[in-house]
Amino acid sequence: MAFDIDKYTATSVSVNWDDLDLEQYREHPLNDQSLRTLRYMTDVEYHTVCYTRDLLTTPSHKEAEMSSFMTMWNREEFWHGEALATVLGHHGIVVDFDELKATRLKLGWKDRLDPIKQSLLGKLVGADFVAVHMAWGAANELSAIQAYNRMADLEKDPTLAVLLKRIAAQEARHVAFYTSQARDRLAKSKRAQTLARFVLNKFWAPVGSSIMDRSEVVHVMNHLMSGPDGRKAARRIDASISAMPGMKGLAIVEKSLDKLGIAA
Amino acid sequence: MTTHSDPGAGDDRGTRFNVREFARTARGNHRTELDLAEFATSPLNGETLHAVRYLGRLESATMEHLRNLLVTATHKDARVTAFLVTWAFEKFWLADALDAVLEANGLPRAQDVEEGRKRRTVSESHDRRGPIRRAISAIRLGVPIIALHMTTGLVDEWVTRAAYEKLSAAGDSASLRSTIAMILEVKSRHAAFFEDDARRRLAEPAAARLTAKEIVTQAWPIGAIDRSAEDRTFFDEYVFGGDDGRARAVAIEARIAALPGLDQRVAARIRERLVP
Numbered sequence: 001m002a003f004d005i006d007k008y009t010a011t012s013v014s015v016n017w018d019d020l021d022l023e024q025y026r027e028h029p030l031n032d033q034s035l036r037t038l039r040y041m042t043d044v045e046y047h048t049v050c051y052t053r054d055l056l057t058t059p060s061h062k063e064a065e066m067s068s069f070m071t072m073w074n075r076e077e078f079w080h081g082e083a084l085a086t087v088l089g090h091h092g093i094v095v096d097f098d099e100l101k102a103t104r105l106k107l108g109w110k111d112r113l114d115p116i117k118q119s120l121l122g123k124l125v126g127a128d129f130v131a132v133h134m135a136w137g138a139a140n141e142l143s144a145i146q147a148y149n150r151m152a153d154l155e156k157d158p159t160l161a162v163l164l165k166r167i168a169a170q171e172a173r174h175v176a177f178y179t180s181q182a183r184d185r186l187a188k189s190k191r192a193q194t195l196a197r198f199v200l201n202k203f204w205a206p207v208g209s210s211i212m213d214r215s216e217v218v219h220v221m222n223h224l225m226s227g228p229d230g231r232k233a234a235r236r237i238d239a240s241i242s243a244m245p246g247m248k249g250l251a252i253v254e255k256s257l258d259k260l261g262i263a264a
Numbered sequence: 265m266t267t268h269s270d271p272g273a274g275d276d277r278g279t280r281f282n283v284r285e286f287a288r289t290a291r292g293n294h295r296t297e298l299d300l301a302e303f304a305t306s307p308l309n310g311e312t313l314h315a316v317r318y319l320g321r322l323e324s325a326t327m328e329h330l331r332n333l334l335v336t337a338t339h340k341d342a343r344v345t346a347f348l349v350t351w352a353f354e355k356f357w358l359a360d361a362l363d364a365v366l367e368a369n370g371l372p373r374a375q376d377v378e379e380g381r382k383r384r385t386v387s388e389s390h391d392r393r394g395p396i397r398r399a400i401s402a403i404r405l406g407v408p409i410i411a412l413h414m415t416t417g418l419v420d421e422w423v424t425r426a427a428y429e430k431l432s433a434a435g436d437s438a439s440l441r442s443t444i445a446m447i448l449e450v451k452s453r454h455a456a457f458f459e460d461d462a463r464r465r466l467a468e469p470a471a472a473r474l475t476a477k478e479i480v481t482q483a484w485p486i487g488a489i490d491r492s493a494e495d496r497t498f499f500d501e502y503v504f505g506g507d508d509g510r511a512r513a514v515a516i517e518a519r520i521a522a523l524p525g526l527d528q529r530v531a532a533r534i535r536e537r538l539v540p
Contacts, residue, residue: 009356010293049345052327053334053395064375067327071356078287078349097283100342 003180005065008173012072014079015166017086020159025090033223034155035091038084040220041147042095044208045081049074066130069177076174080167087160131185131192132199135244138178139200140207142240143253144171146233147207150224179244186245193246200241204252206260221262231257231264281460283343287350291450294361298446300368302439307369312435315502318495319427320362320374325487326352335395336402338410347457354454358447365443380492390481391489411462411471412478415523418458419479419534420486421451422519426512427485427503463524472525479526480533500540513538 030038052070085095148168152161186193209217225234234253242250257264308316330348338344363373371377402409425448432444466472483489488496504513513535521531 014287014290046342046346049330049349050334050339053331053339064324067324068356070327071352074349075290075353078346082284082287097341097343097346101340 003177005068005177008177009068009072012076014075015083015163015170017083017163017166020163022087022090022159024159025087029091030087030155030157030160033219034151035088035093036216037151037220037223038088039093039095040208040212040216041151042081042084042088043100043212045077045084046095046100047208047211048077048081050211066181073174073177076170080170083163083167087163128185128189128192128195131182131189132196134178134182134185135196135200135241135247136204138175138182138244139204139237139241139252141171141174141178142237143207144168145175146237147220147224150230150233153229154224175240179240182244186247190246196244197246197250200247200250200252201255205256206253218260218262221257221260225253225257226262226264228264230262279460281347281457283347283350283457286453286457287346290350290354292353292357294357294446295364298361298364298443299439300364302437303365303368306437308365308435308437308440311502312431312437312440313366313369313371314495314498315427315431315434316362316365316440317371317374317377318491318499319424319431320359320366321379321491321495322424322485322487323355323362324359324375325490326355328490329486331395332398333413335399336405336409336413337407338413340407341410344410344414344461351454351457354450358450361443361447365440380494382490383493383496388481388483388489391483405474408465408468408471408474411465411468412475414458414462414465415475415479415526416482416486418455418462418523419516419520420484421455421458422516423485423503423538425451425455426516427499430503430509430512466523466525469525476526476530480530480537482537484534484538497540500538504538505540510539 029035052074081095088095145168148164148171152164152168155161182196186196206217206221208220224230231254234257235251237253238251241252242248330352333339333348334345359374363375366373428444428448428451432441435441466475483496488499501509503509516538517531517535520526520534521528
């Protein structure tokens with residue numbers, strides 16, 4: 001089914017938490033393991049706008065539908081950051097923009113070269129690269145949903161669960177956009193399929209891997225994706241990715257967990 | 265991972281523009297508040313509609329601009345990126361409001377009309393650079409480039425405000441005037457952020473030097489470089505042509521000259537680019 005961009009933009013809202021009793025965390029705080037994972041998620045959500053630059057260094061920015069989606073997508077993800085930062089705030093952990101800036105300033109050369117690398121690749125393969133970006137975006141958003149749902153299940157805190165489910169529901173609309181774009185574009189081009197398969201297989205890593213320390217990535221993956229239930233969630237993501245044209249048999253999430261040494 | 269527990273430390277210290285408050289009170293879809301009925305009986309003239317369509321194209325070209333900014337060190341400043349997320353969102357809906365005016369006048373939305381060929385003057389080649397060249401040159405320029413981007417945002421606000429004011433005065437339409445009043449109200453917060461941030465950054469000599477050197481090579485307003493030559497020629501003449509237009513450009517020139525670290529020479533070169 002085609003994605004209705006006008007309907008999406010008209011109904012895009014910032015995630016709401018006014019009705020949730022977050023004050024209770026002053027008395028009954030979440031555990032340290034969860035707070036560490038939430039902190040990771042917060043940073044990743046705030047960082048989303050920076051990924052826009054990678055998506056836009058390709059011909060995709062010329063397309064109105066893509067621009068409309070990205071405008072709303074950036075804002076929704078920013079508000080996910082704000083929502084999670086508010087939960088952290090009730091635990092005395094303040095995430096402010098200046099501090100996020102300090103983290104980004106540490107990123108160094110790789111961060112500076114990334115846009116160039118992406119642009120060059122985008123220019124080399126032209127329109128087919130948009131398909132790769134869309135498939136990549138779909139994989140990221142699918143894993144975000146699983147991560148939020150897993151967190152909600154593991155924490156067993158009803159208030160947090162409501163907030164995380166709200167965030168996951170917005171991520172589901174992002175998945176719908178990315179997968180419908182990826183499916184259409186991959187279906188039209190064998191070359192795009194080959195390229196997407198290669199890039200996903202070779203380079204995909206859990207969201208946040210490029211901006212967070214490896215120790216934090218390992219912590220979050222251990223927390224959310226280890227054990228039989230974690231693997232089950234990983235396989236669900238892989239199954240969705242495999243359903244896209246030319247992606248059959250890909251198991252990039254499971255592979256990335258193995259690479260990080262996360263126990264099945 | 266660094267965290268600290270000082271609830272007083274946000275982005276709203278002192279008189280600094282409050283980005284969180286701006287994001288929280290962002291204004292989206294304007295369709296229900298627009299008064300468009302008037303156009304059914306007294307439609308706008310062709311020139312006015314041309315200006316409306318072009319301004320809509322400029323307002324909606326945020327993602328191209330974000331790309332140019334985010335391939336540089338500007339992406340590292342989380343306060344700036346947080347602002348830009350909401351800025352793009354509000355501009356999306358300003359463009360939609362302008363589309364609503366076009367539709368009420370029996371015209372298609374701006375994005376559904378083919379744009380003509382771009383202008384290819386040699387003096388603008390610097391501004392035509394793609395993301396790869398921008399990213400490479402930005403490595404050398406480092407963090408001071410944020411001052412250039414914030415100052416460009418500020419001058420862009422002044423230039424587009426001049427255009428909206430001309431448009432508001434030109435058409436004899438109460439509906440258009442109220443739509444533009446709403447647009448200018450939304451945009452006033454964008455100008456406030458850019459002004460606050462640009463002034464702080466231009467106080468650094470290295471940032472001011474870089475800004476003075478680079479800002480004179482840009483096409484105005486932001487995004488014009490990707491628009492059609494025909495639209496741009498129309499806009500330049502419409503807003504900055506004739507004696508009135510010249511006076512508007514001179515007023516912008518004076519404001520630029522008064523910014524810290526920029527001087528009359530820089531301001532005059534920008535004015536020359538505005539006036540047809």
